[in-house]
Amino acid sequence: MNTEQHIKELREALHRHNYNYYVKNAPEISDFEFDALMRELQQLEEQFPEYDDETSPTHRVGSDITKEFRQVAHKYPMLSLGNTYSKAEVAEFYERVQKSLNEDFEICCELKFDGTSISLTYEDGRLVRAVTRGDGEKGDDVTANVKTIRSVPLVLSGEGWPREFEIRGEVLMPWEVFEELNRERAENGEQLFANPRNAASGTLKLQDSSIVAKRHLDAYLYYMLGEQLPAEGHYENLQYASQYGFKISDTTRVCRTLQEIYDFIDYFDTERKRLPFATDGVVLKVNSLRQQLNLGYTSKSPRWAIAYKFQAERALTRLNEVTYQVGRTGVVTPVANLDPVQLSGTVVKRASLHNADIIEKLDLHIGDMVYVEKGGEIIPKITGVDTDARFLIGEKVVFTKRCPVCGAQLVRNDGEAAHYCPNEAECPPQIKGKIEHFVSREAMNIDSIGPETVELLYNTGLIKSIADLYRLEACDLYLLPRMGAKSAENIVAAVRESLNVPFERVLFALGIRFVGATVAKRLARTFQTIENLMAADVVTLTAANEIGERIAGSVVDFFSAESNRELVRSLQEAGLKFAVDEESSEGRSETLKGLSIVISGVFEKHSRDEYKNMIEMHGGKNVGSVSKSTSFILAGANMGPSKLEKAQKLNVSLKSEDEFLEMIGEI
Ligand code: IVH
Numbered sequence: 001m002n003t004e005q006h007i008k009e010l011r012e013a014l015h016r017h018n019y020n021y022y023v024k025n026a027p028e029i030s031d032f033e034f035d036a037l038m039r040e041l042q043q044l045e046e047q048f049p050e051y052d053d054e055t056s057p058t059h060r061v062g063s064d065i066t067k068e069f070r071q072v073a074h075k076y077p078m079l080s081l082g083n084t085y086s087k088a089e090v091a092e093f094y095e096r097v098q099k100s101l102n103e104d105f106e107i108c109c110e111l112k113f114d115g116t117s118i119s120l121t122y123e124d125g126r127l128v129r130a131v132t133r134g135d136g137e138k139g140d141d142v143t144a145n146v147k148t149i150r151s152v153p154l155v156l157s158g159e160g161w162p163r164e165f166e167i168r169g170e171v172l173m174p175w176e177v178f179e180e181l182n183r184e185r186a187e188n189g190e191q192l193f194a195n196p197r198n199a200a201s202g203t204l205k206l207q208d209s210s211i212v213a214k215r216h217l218d219a220y221l222y223y224m225l226g227e228q229l230p231a232e233g234h235y236e237n238l239q240y241a242s243q244y245g246f247k248i249s250d251t252t253r254v255c256r257t258l259q260e261i262y263d264f265i266d267y268f269d270t271e272r273k274r275l276p277f278a279t280d281g282v283v284l285k286v287n288s289l290r291q292q293l294n295l296g297y298t299s300k301s302p303r304w305a306i307a308y309k310f311q312a313e314r315a316l317t318r319l320n321e322v323t324y325q326v327g328r329t330g331v332v333t334p335v336a337n338l339d340p341v342q343l344s345g346t347v348v349k350r351a352s353l354h355n356a357d358i359i360e361k362l363d364l365h366i367g368d369m370v371y372v373e374k375g376g377e378i379i380p381k382i383t384g385v386d387t388d389a390r391f392l393i394g395e396k397v398v399f400t401k402r403c404p405v406c407g408a409q410l411v412r413n414d415g416e417a418a419h420y421c422p423n424e425a426e427c428p429p430q431i432k433g434k435i436e437h438f439v440s441r442e443a444m445n446i447d448s449i450g451p452e453t454v455e456l457l458y459n460t461g462l463i464k465s466i467a468d469l470y471r472l473e474a475c476d477l478y479l480l481p482r483m484g485a486k487s488a489e490n491i492v493a494a495v496r497e498s499l500n501v502p503f504e505r506v507l508f509a510l511g512i513r514f515v516g517a518t519v520a521k522r523l524a525r526t527f528q529t530i531e532n533l534m535a536a537d538v539v540t541l542t543a544a545n546e547i548g549e550r551i552a553g554s555v556v557d558f559f560s561a562e563s564n565r566e567l568v569r570s571l572q573e574a575g576l577k578f579a580v581d582e583e584s585s586e587g588r589s590e591t592l593k594g595l596s597i598v599i600s601g602v603f604e605k606h607s608r609d610e611y612k613n614m615i616e617m618h619g620g621k622n623v624g625s626v627s628k629s630t631s632f633i634l635a636g637a638n639m640g641p642s643k644l645e646k647a648q649k650l651n652v653s654l655k656s657e658d659e660f661l662e663m664i665g666e667i
Contacts, residue, residue, distance in 0.1 A: 003044065007051050010041040014057040015155055015245075022150040022218075023247045046608050049600055049640040055126050055154040059147050061213050069140035069205075075166065076225050078119060078133045080300060081283065081307040087262055090284070093306045094258050097286060097295065100303070105291055108235045109264040110252045111272065112281035112307050113220050115172035116201035118146060120221075123164050125156040132204065142204050146171070148213035153245035161244050165226030169219050169246075172277045173200040177216045190516060196278045218277065221246045233287045254287055269310055281309040314373045315348070316386060317341035319366060322353065322397050324404040328433025329513050330420040332410060334359060334399065336370070336382050343374055351380040355417040356399035367394035405429055425563035431465060432458050434511045438466050442517050443509035444498040448490045456480060467570035469495055503530075503577045510567070513554045522546065523555070525616075528588075530568060530578035534559045591664050592620030596629055600643050601636030603657050611660075618664050626652055634660050 017034055021027040027034075042058050045051065084090055097105060119139070121129040130146035132139040146152055149171065173181070178196040185192050193199035203215045221241060223234075230240040235254050242248040251268070255261045265282050272279045286292050286304040295303040318339040325333045334353040341348055351372050353359055362385055364370070369389040374380045402409055403421035405428055410419040421427050435454045439446040446469070449457075457463045462476055472495060477488035501509075507530075508520035515523070526544040527533040533555070541552035558564050572578055597620050599611050606614070611634060615622045623630065626646045633639070633647055635654040647654065661667045 003048055004051055007041065007044050007048070010037060010044070011053070011056055011155075013037060014041060015153070016157070018057060018150055019153065019157065019245050023245065047602060048638070049602075049643070050638060052640050052642070057154065059154070060150060061148070061210060068207075069142060071134070071138050072129065072131045072141045073138045074119060074131065074134075074136070075121075078117065078136045078139070078168070079297065079302060080136070081305055082301050083281075084306055084308050085311070087265070090261060090265070090306070090308055091258060093284065094261070097304070100295055101286075101291055103291075106233075106235075106287040107255045107261055108233075108252060108285045108287045109255050109261060110222055110283045110285070111249060111268060111275075111279045112283045112309070113170035113172055113222075113249075114195075114197050114278040114280040115170040115219075116197065116204055117168060118142075118171050118204075118219065119166055119168045120146070120152065121164070121166050122156060122161070125161055127152065127154050132201075140205070144209040145204055145206065145212040146219075148209055149217045149219050151247040152219050157245040158243040160230060160240075162226050162228045162230065165224060165229065167221050167241060167246060168223040168225070169221030171200050171204055171217050171219045172196065173203065173215065173217055174277045176276065181215065190514070219247060220249050222249070222252075222283070229289070232289055234285055234289065234292070235287050237289075265308055272310070279310075281307050283307050312373050313343055314371050314383070315341045315343045316369050316371055316389075317348075319364065319368045319370045319382075319397075321366065322359075322364070324400055326403060326405055326421055326427060326429040326433075328430055328437055328511060330422065330424060330427065330430050332400070332403065332419045332421055338370070338372065341372065343372060343380060348372055348374075348380050351382050353382060356412075356419060357417055359397055359399055364397040365390070365394040366397065367392070403427060424561065425465075428458070435463065435466055435469070437511045438469075438509045440509075443505055444501050445505075446491075446494045446498050448487065448494045453491070456483075465567065467567055467574065470571070470574035470576075499575045499577070501577065503580050506571070506576050506578065507533075510558070510564075512558045514551045515555065519547070519551055524580055528580050530572075534565070534568070588617050588619075589664070590619040592618040595620045595631035596623045597621065598623055598626050598630050598633045598643070598652075599636075600633055601639035603636040605657055605661065614664060614666075626650065628652075 014034070014037055017027065017029055017037070021034075038057065041056070045056065045058055082093075084093065094107070097107075117133045119131050119133070120127060121131075127143070127147070129141060130143045130152075131141055134140060147154060173196040175196065178193065178199050181199060182192045193202065199215075200217060203212055203217060206212050222238070224237040224241055229237050231237045235252065238248045238252065253260075253264055255264060261284060268279070268282060284306050286295060292302070292304040297303060319336055320339065321337040323335050323337055325335055327333065334355070336351045336353050338349055338351060353362075353364075362370075362382065364382075364385065369386040370382045371384045371386065372380050373383045399419065400410065403423060406421065406423050406426060408421050408423035408427065411422050412419045421430065424430055432454055435458070436451050438444055439449045439454070441447065449469075457472075457480075460480060462472065462480075463469055472492060474485070474488040474492045477483055477491055478485055480488075502524075504521045504524035505517075507524050508515065508517050522544065523533060526547075527536060536555070538549065538552045538556055541547050541555055542549055559568075568578070592615060597615050599608055599615075599622060603611065612622045615634075620631075626633065626643055628650050630647075630650070630652045632653045632655050633643070634657070636657060639654075646652075655663070658667065
């Protein structure tokens with residue numbers, strides 16, 4: 001079999017297995033076998049770039065090219081839906097349709113998925129464009145990001161699909177993925193996403209599609225548009241779409257009476273809580289496309305469809321007190337302490353009040369009867385006050401001026417909603433939080449010390465800062481309540497073991513605001529030693545790969561505090577790693593600093609991966625596709641014709657293997 005044919009067959013097989021896994025939930029081969037096929041295809045594509053194809057399954061991993069999104073006009077505007085909140089309003093919609101049509105009709109009932117909408121265009125069975133809703137007239141071209149969603153077919157299966165059509169749907173972040181993402185963000189001291197909807201739309205707008213690929217988005221499609229659709233009914237078109245490989249919800253039903261619609265609503269008002277993703281209502285659509293056309297549109301929404309929104313679960317209870325929590329980065333969060341109340345199956349006693357602005361907007365007073373809601377969010381929140389229930393007005397809630405634990409005067413930075421306690425070095429919850437972060441798995445991985453041990457060690461005065469961890473001796477620990485000799489020794493051994501943790505993780509463990517694991521890695525690679533990093537100013541820092549001003553400012557602030565410099569000194573004395581290892585820094589240079597380099601074609605002296613490493617070792621950046629910001633193309637033999645054409649058009653130069661090796665001093 002020739003190579004081109006083999007590549008084609010591998011792609012078809014991978015598309016099919018991908019569909020079985022992500023759409024049908026019924027894989028036929030193991031993950032291991034899938035990965036092996038994918039690797040084989042990747043290798044062949046690297047070797048024979050002339051057979052590259054935009055819809056190859058290898059494109060689902062995303063690339064790290066950053067670019068602004070292109071705005072694209074929608075062929076058919078993306079309208080919104082009229083909202084209803086009661087069955088009476090649903091009946092009004094039904095009767096309006098009945099009166100206008102004056103003939104039999106069916107209503108297709110669907111779940112209203114709570115994500116972010118997307119419009120996909122397919123031509124000749126291939127995904128050519130994915131555009132966000134934007135302002136309804138034009139949206140952002142997020143094709144590269146959507147390609148990373150495994151349930152979106154890049155090429156269609158089955159047959160008989162229209163040559164050109166659009167299909168619209170909702171990009172979702174399943175609950176499980178959302179919770180994991182927030183856990184990670186909390187660990188890194190990053191701001192949490194309020195709900196899966198925000199997380200999905202935020203992710204879709206990321207410039208780096210390789211990060212999008214890691215976020216595991218999903219997509220349900222619910223609306224097919226085009227001039228030559230396969231059927232006359234909306235529901236029937238969706239069934240065809242399912243045969244073409246799209247993920248269509250199997251909860252959709254065609255109803256013939258108002259009662260059937262009510263039954264659907266009632267059933268899913270309860271059942272939706274068991275679904276793995278968020279929904280916020282039901283969408284009702286007149287099924288016949290001819291009847292849809294007859295009913296037409298208002299300026300904002302179709303007359304043939306309406307959304308029924310589920311009542312967010314809400315309870316009324318008394319506000320007894322507002323207390324404040326201090327996180328490891330010093331952020332002070334107000335918490336409402338409530339009379340216990342039953343809400344969506346759990347008893348709620350506390351709810352977040354987020355920040356000072358929200359308290360002010362609610363005009364809260366102690367003793368108020370307040371509404372608590374559990375929307376898409378995990379933490380319940382206060383959404384309003386029943387002012388009619390006020391007969392004696394209590395004390396007005398005013399955001400605290402001082403840290404509830406250490407008493408320091410709080411600060412609020414311009415443009416930020418949060419208040420901070422600035423007493424980083426002495427405020428107990430900040431110190432304990434920082435130690436917890438320091439020992440956590442992704443940081444120093446001292447797993448024999450959990451939050452309870454940190455509490456114990458801190459309260460008994462055995463440790464007052466991170467550096468004290470390295471002064472612990474088994475005999476001190478042994479005296480603590482509930483601590484056996486074995487656990488004491490384990491702790492000391494784990495602390496000693498952590499001296500081998502590489503610099504990049506030590507840097508992350510320090511808990512500098514906005515410096516998560518990835519940023520720490522980048523900083524370590526760029527600056528190599530803590531001394532270089534501490535000496536860097538905002539300008540030097542922002543010149544480094546993908547370090548923005550916010551991160552740079554935070555790094556400079558951190559190292560300008562004497563207490564933090566002292567911490568670094570103590571940890572250096574204890575023997576922690578504050579420079580990248582010799583073997584990983586050997587042969588490094590800055591020769592290619594600031595250059596974006598594309599690798600294309602087949603090489604004789606080194607493999608592609610080796611060239612990729614060389615680019616990074618010499619401070620350059622390897623990018624996936626040619627753009628006007630590409631510095632040059634490292635071109636081997638048989639470079640793909642499309643890349644060549646693009647390079648010529650954008651005036652990007654080519655360098656041969658030898659020219660490149662000469663540049664970095666290898667020959
Ligand atoms: S149909 C013209 N169906 O709700 C009709 N929309 O306010 C176009 N949505 O922007 C939309 N689930 O993001 C439709 N089953 C569903 C839906 C749905 C969620 C969203 C969509 C749209 C918004 C309408």
